[in-house]
Amino acid sequence: MQAATRVFAGELTLQGSRVVDDGAGLVLLTPSGGCGRLFIVGACTEVREHSGRIEARIADPTGTFLISAYPDQPAVFDRLRSITPPAFVAVTCAVRARNASSQPQFSLVPESIAPATRRSRDLWVLVTAEHTLDRLEEINSPSPAPSEYIPEIAAMVRSALETVHTGENEGPAVTIDTRQVVMEILAGGSGPRGMPVDVLVESGLKHGLSEEAVRRIVDELRAEGDCYAPTTGYVKLL
Numbered sequence: 001m002q003a004a005t006r007v008f009a010g011e012l013t014l015q016g017s018r019v020v021d022d023g024a025g026l027v028l029l030t031p032s033g034g035c036g037r038l039f040i041v042g043a044c045t046e047v048r049e050h051s052g053r054i055e056a057r058i059a060d061p062t063g064t065f066l067i068s069a070y071p072d073q074p075a076v077f078d079r080l081r082s083i084t085p086p087a088f089v090a091v092t093c094a095v096r097a098r099n100a101s102s103q104p105q106f107s108l109v110p111e112s113i114a115p116a117t118r119r120s121r122d123l124w125v126l127v128t129a130e131h132t133l134d135r136l137e138e139i140n141s142p143s144p145a146p147s148e149y150i151p152e153i154a155a156m157v158r159s160a161l162e163t164v165h166t167g168e169n170e171g172p173a174v175t176i177d178t179r180q181v182v183m184e185i186l187a188g189g190s191g192p193r194g195m196p197v198d199v200l201v202e203s204g205l206k207h208g209l210s211e212e213a214v215r216r217i218v219d220e221l222r223a224e225g226d227c228y229a230p231t232t233g234y235v236k237l238l
Contacts, residue, residue, distance in 0.1 A: 003037070003210075003212045004037040004038055004039035004092050004093075004210050004211070004212060005033070005034075005035040005036075005037065005038055005039070005131075006038070006039055006124070006127060006128040006131045006132070006210070007030055007032070007035055007038060007128070007132070008060055008061075008062040008063070008128060008132065008156055008157070008160060009042075009058075009059070009060045009062050009063030009064055009065050010060075010062030010063040010156045011030050011031065011032060011062070011132070011153055011156065012028070012030060012063070012065070012106075013063060014030070014031055014149060014152065014153075016030070016031035016148075016149045017029065017030045017031065019097045019098065019105065019106065020034075022034070026097040026098065027095070027097055028095050028097045028106045031139075031149035031150075031153060032132055032135035032136055032139065032149075032153060033135045033138075033139075035095055036094070036095055037092065037093065037094055037095060037111075038065075038091075038092070038093045038095060038108060039090075039091075039092050039093075039124075039210040039211075039212075040058055040060070040065055040067075040090070040091045040092075040093065040124070041060075041088070041089070041090045041091075041116050041120050041121050041123070041124035041208050042058040042059050042060040042065065042088070042089070042121060042124070043058065043059045043085075043086055043087070043088055043089075043121065044056055044057070044058055044059075044083050044085050044086065044087050044088070044089045045057045045058075045059050045064070045085050045086055046085055047080065047081065047083050047084075047085055049081070052070075052071065053068045053069060053070050053071075054068070054069045054077055054080045054081045055067070055068050055069075056069075056080055056083065058089065058091060060121075060124075060125070060128075060160070061125060061159065061160040061162075061163040062156050062159065062160055065091075065093075065108055066107075066108065067080075067091060067093055067108040067109070067110050068107055068108065068109060069081075069109065069110050070109070073110075073111075076110050076111065076112065076113055079113045080110060080113055083113075087115065088115070088116040088117055088118060088120060088121050089113055089114065089115060089116050090113070090114045090115075090116040090120060090124075090205040090206060090208065091110050091112070091113050091114075092110070092111045092112045092205075092210070092211060093108040093109060093110050093111065094108070094109045094111055095107075095108060096108075096109055112205070112211070114202055114205040114206055115206060116205070116206050116208065117206065118165065119165075119207075119208070120206055120207055120208035121208065122163075122164045122165055122208070123181075123207060123208030123209070124208040125160050125161065125163065125164050126161070126164060127178070127208070128160075129157045129160060129161055132153065132157055133154070133157060136150050136153060136154065178209055178213055178217060179217050179220070179221075181204070181207050181209060182200070182204060182209070182214055182217045182218065182221070183221070183226075183237065185200060185203045185204065185207065186200065186227065186235065186236070186237050187237060189203060190236055190237065193230055193231060193234050193236070194229075194230050194231075194234040194235050194236025194237075195234065195235060195236065196233055196234055197215070197218065197233055197234065197235055198233070200214060200218070200235065201214050201215065218235055221235075221237075222235070225238065226238060
Protein backbone atom coordinates (compact mmCIF):
# COMPACT_ATOMS: atom_id res chain seq x y z
CA MET A 1 0.00 0.00 0.00
CA GLN A 2 1.26 3.45 -0.89
CA ALA A 3 2.32 5.56 2.08
CA ALA A 4 0.01 8.43 3.00
CA THR A 5 1.41 11.92 2.40
CA ARG A 6 0.92 14.94 4.67
CA VAL A 7 -0.08 18.01 2.66
CA PHE A 8 -1.74 21.24 3.80
CA ALA A 9 -5.17 21.89 2.27
CA GLY A 10 -3.97 25.20 0.85
CA GLU A 11 -1.36 23.48 -1.29
CA LEU A 12 -3.93 21.21 -2.95
CA THR A 13 -5.74 24.23 -4.40
CA LEU A 14 -2.69 26.11 -5.69
CA GLN A 15 -2.61 26.73 -9.44
CA GLY A 16 0.54 24.65 -9.61
CA SER A 17 -1.38 21.48 -8.65
CA ARG A 18 -2.26 19.29 -11.61
CA VAL A 19 -3.36 15.79 -12.56
CA VAL A 20 -0.76 13.69 -14.40
CA ASP A 21 -0.47 10.13 -15.66
CA ASP A 22 2.48 8.41 -13.98
CA GLY A 23 2.17 5.27 -16.10
CA ALA A 24 0.12 3.42 -13.50
CA GLY A 25 -2.82 5.81 -13.63
CA LEU A 26 -3.83 9.38 -12.90
CA VAL A 27 -2.32 11.00 -9.82
CA LEU A 28 -2.58 14.42 -8.22
CA LEU A 29 0.71 16.30 -8.35
CA THR A 30 0.98 19.28 -6.01
CA PRO A 31 3.78 21.87 -6.32
CA SER A 32 5.83 20.02 -3.69
CA GLY A 33 5.17 16.49 -4.98
CA GLY A 34 2.64 13.78 -5.82
CA CYS A 35 0.10 12.28 -3.48
CA GLY A 36 -1.95 9.15 -3.98
CA ARG A 37 -3.04 8.94 -0.34
CA LEU A 38 -3.33 11.62 2.35
CA PHE A 39 -3.22 11.63 6.13
CA ILE A 40 -5.21 14.54 7.59
CA VAL A 41 -5.92 15.73 11.11
CA GLY A 42 -8.24 18.71 11.36
CA ALA A 43 -11.54 20.13 12.51
CA CYS A 44 -14.63 18.60 10.93
CA THR A 45 -16.85 21.63 10.40
CA GLU A 46 -19.67 20.10 8.32
CA VAL A 47 -21.16 16.67 7.58
CA ARG A 48 -23.96 16.26 5.06
CA GLU A 49 -25.62 13.58 2.96
CA HIS A 50 -25.52 14.26 -0.77
CA SER A 51 -26.47 12.02 -3.71
CA GLY A 52 -26.05 8.80 -1.74
CA ARG A 53 -22.69 9.73 -0.23
CA ILE A 54 -21.61 11.42 2.99
CA GLU A 55 -19.53 14.57 2.52
CA ALA A 56 -17.52 16.28 5.23
CA ARG A 57 -15.34 19.37 5.40
CA ILE A 58 -12.10 19.02 7.36
CA ALA A 59 -10.35 22.32 8.09
CA ASP A 60 -6.65 22.83 8.68
CA PRO A 61 -4.99 26.25 9.24
CA THR A 62 -4.55 26.80 5.47
CA GLY A 63 -7.90 25.71 4.02
CA THR A 64 -10.43 22.90 3.83
CA PHE A 65 -10.38 19.30 2.64
CA LEU A 66 -13.65 17.93 1.22
CA ILE A 67 -13.93 14.19 1.78
CA SER A 68 -16.64 11.88 0.42
CA ALA A 69 -17.55 8.46 1.85
CA TYR A 70 -19.62 5.90 -0.06
CA PRO A 71 -21.89 3.03 1.02
CA ASP A 72 -19.48 0.40 -0.37
CA GLN A 73 -17.35 1.06 2.75
CA PRO A 74 -20.07 0.81 5.41
CA ALA A 75 -17.80 1.14 8.47
CA VAL A 76 -16.24 4.39 7.24
CA PHE A 77 -19.56 5.61 5.83
CA ASP A 78 -21.38 5.12 9.15
CA ARG A 79 -18.56 6.54 11.23
CA LEU A 80 -18.41 9.72 9.16
CA ARG A 81 -22.18 10.11 9.30
CA SER A 82 -22.11 9.79 13.11
CA ILE A 83 -19.73 12.75 13.61
CA THR A 84 -21.32 15.85 15.12
CA PRO A 85 -19.40 18.98 14.07
CA PRO A 86 -17.35 20.70 15.21
CA ALA A 87 -15.02 17.83 16.09
CA PHE A 88 -11.36 17.03 15.55
CA VAL A 89 -10.79 13.91 13.42
CA ALA A 90 -7.88 11.98 11.94
CA VAL A 91 -8.53 10.68 8.43
CA THR A 92 -6.54 8.60 5.94
CA CYS A 93 -7.84 9.19 2.39
CA ALA A 94 -7.31 7.82 -1.07
CA VAL A 95 -6.86 10.57 -3.67
CA ARG A 96 -8.87 9.76 -6.80
CA ALA A 97 -7.72 12.02 -9.62
CA ARG A 98 -9.62 12.67 -12.84
CA ASN A 99 -8.73 14.24 -16.19
CA ALA A 100 -9.23 17.99 -16.28
CA SER A 101 -8.59 20.69 -18.86
CA SER A 102 -7.99 23.62 -16.49
CA GLN A 103 -8.39 23.04 -12.75
CA PRO A 104 -7.25 19.67 -11.36
CA GLN A 105 -10.18 17.40 -10.51
CA PHE A 106 -9.87 14.93 -7.65
CA SER A 107 -11.83 13.48 -4.76
CA LEU A 108 -10.71 12.42 -1.27
CA VAL A 109 -12.24 9.10 -0.24
CA PRO A 110 -11.68 8.17 3.44
CA GLU A 111 -10.20 4.76 4.23
CA SER A 112 -10.16 5.23 8.01
CA ILE A 113 -11.54 7.82 10.44
CA ALA A 114 -10.76 8.24 14.13
CA PRO A 115 -11.61 10.91 16.72
CA ALA A 116 -8.76 13.31 17.50
CA THR A 117 -7.96 16.25 19.76
CA ARG A 118 -6.62 19.78 19.39
CA ARG A 119 -3.23 18.47 20.51
CA SER A 120 -3.40 15.84 17.75
CA ARG A 121 -4.17 18.58 15.24
CA ASP A 122 -1.18 20.60 16.46
CA LEU A 123 1.07 17.53 16.17
CA TRP A 124 -0.16 17.05 12.61
CA VAL A 125 0.60 20.68 11.74
CA LEU A 126 4.14 20.40 13.12
CA VAL A 127 4.94 17.18 11.26
CA THR A 128 3.19 18.30 8.05
CA ALA A 129 5.18 21.54 8.11
CA GLU A 130 8.40 19.56 8.48
CA HIS A 131 7.50 17.18 5.63
CA THR A 132 6.45 20.06 3.38
CA LEU A 133 9.72 21.95 3.93
CA ASP A 134 11.67 18.74 3.26
CA ARG A 135 9.87 18.35 -0.07
CA LEU A 136 10.58 21.99 -0.96
CA GLU A 137 14.28 21.45 -0.29
CA GLU A 138 14.26 18.47 -2.65
CA ILE A 139 12.65 20.63 -5.35
CA ASN A 140 15.29 23.31 -4.93
CA SER A 141 18.37 21.12 -4.55
CA PRO A 142 18.96 19.97 -8.16
CA SER A 143 18.72 23.48 -9.60
CA PRO A 144 19.68 26.99 -8.48
CA ALA A 145 16.35 28.24 -9.88
CA PRO A 146 13.66 27.65 -7.22
CA SER A 147 10.09 26.72 -8.06
CA GLU A 148 7.83 29.76 -8.37
CA TYR A 149 5.55 28.27 -5.72
CA ILE A 150 8.19 27.79 -3.03
CA PRO A 151 7.75 31.26 -1.43
CA GLU A 152 3.96 30.86 -1.34
CA ILE A 153 4.11 27.40 0.21
CA ALA A 154 6.77 28.50 2.70
CA ALA A 155 4.53 31.38 3.78
CA MET A 156 1.66 28.90 4.13
CA VAL A 157 3.80 26.74 6.41
CA ARG A 158 4.72 29.74 8.57
CA SER A 159 1.09 30.80 8.98
CA ALA A 160 0.07 27.23 9.88
CA LEU A 161 2.77 27.01 12.56
CA GLU A 162 1.49 30.23 14.12
CA THR A 163 -1.78 28.44 14.99
CA VAL A 164 -0.08 25.75 17.07
CA HIS A 165 -0.82 26.10 20.78
CA THR A 166 2.37 26.12 22.83
CA GLY A 167 0.95 27.51 26.08
CA GLU A 168 2.00 30.59 27.96
CA ASN A 169 5.73 31.15 28.33
CA GLU A 170 6.59 27.85 26.66
CA GLY A 171 8.52 29.42 23.83
CA PRO A 172 8.42 28.22 20.24
CA ALA A 173 6.89 24.92 19.19
CA VAL A 174 9.23 21.95 18.95
CA THR A 175 9.17 18.92 16.67
CA ILE A 176 7.35 16.01 18.28
CA ASP A 177 9.28 12.75 18.94
CA THR A 178 6.89 10.30 17.26
CA ARG A 179 8.87 7.32 18.58
CA GLN A 180 8.32 8.53 22.14
CA VAL A 181 4.60 8.97 21.49
CA VAL A 182 4.29 5.34 20.33
CA MET A 183 6.26 4.08 23.34
CA GLU A 184 4.04 6.09 25.70
CA ILE A 185 0.91 4.62 24.09
CA LEU A 186 2.34 1.11 24.50
CA ALA A 187 3.37 1.75 28.09
CA GLY A 188 -0.04 3.09 29.07
CA GLY A 189 -2.30 0.77 27.10
CA SER A 190 -0.68 -2.66 27.18
CA GLY A 191 -2.27 -5.57 29.01
CA PRO A 192 -0.69 -8.89 30.03
CA ARG A 193 -0.46 -9.89 26.35
CA GLY A 194 0.69 -6.46 25.24
CA MET A 195 -1.38 -4.32 22.87
CA PRO A 196 -3.04 -5.31 19.57
CA VAL A 197 -1.20 -3.59 16.73
CA ASP A 198 -4.51 -2.41 15.25
CA VAL A 199 -5.41 -0.74 18.56
CA LEU A 200 -1.96 0.86 18.70
CA VAL A 201 -2.45 2.21 15.17
CA GLU A 202 -5.86 3.68 16.07
CA SER A 203 -4.39 5.29 19.20
CA GLY A 204 -1.59 6.71 17.06
CA LEU A 205 -4.14 8.28 14.73
CA LYS A 206 -5.74 10.01 17.71
CA HIS A 207 -2.32 11.45 18.59
CA GLY A 208 -1.79 12.82 15.09
CA LEU A 209 0.42 10.03 13.75
CA SER A 210 -0.15 8.19 10.49
CA GLU A 211 -0.67 4.43 10.27
CA GLU A 212 2.57 4.10 8.29
CA ALA A 213 4.53 5.99 10.95
CA VAL A 214 3.19 3.82 13.78
CA ARG A 215 3.93 0.56 11.97
CA ARG A 216 7.40 1.78 10.97
CA ILE A 217 8.23 2.73 14.56
CA VAL A 218 6.97 -0.66 15.82
CA ASP A 219 9.25 -2.40 13.32
CA GLU A 220 12.18 -0.25 14.50
CA LEU A 221 11.45 -0.97 18.18
CA ARG A 222 11.32 -4.71 17.47
CA ALA A 223 14.54 -4.63 15.44
CA GLU A 224 16.32 -2.74 18.23
CA GLY A 225 15.03 -5.08 20.93
CA ASP A 226 12.84 -2.52 22.73
CA CYS A 227 9.65 -4.49 22.17
CA TYR A 228 8.54 -7.92 20.97
CA ALA A 229 5.50 -9.75 19.62
CA PRO A 230 4.23 -12.10 22.38
CA THR A 231 1.62 -13.45 19.97
CA THR A 232 0.47 -12.75 16.42
CA GLY A 233 -1.01 -9.28 16.05
CA TYR A 234 0.24 -8.03 19.44
CA VAL A 235 3.25 -6.02 20.52
CA LYS A 236 4.70 -5.42 23.99
CA LEU A 237 7.52 -3.32 25.44
CA LEU A 238 10.40 -5.19 27.05
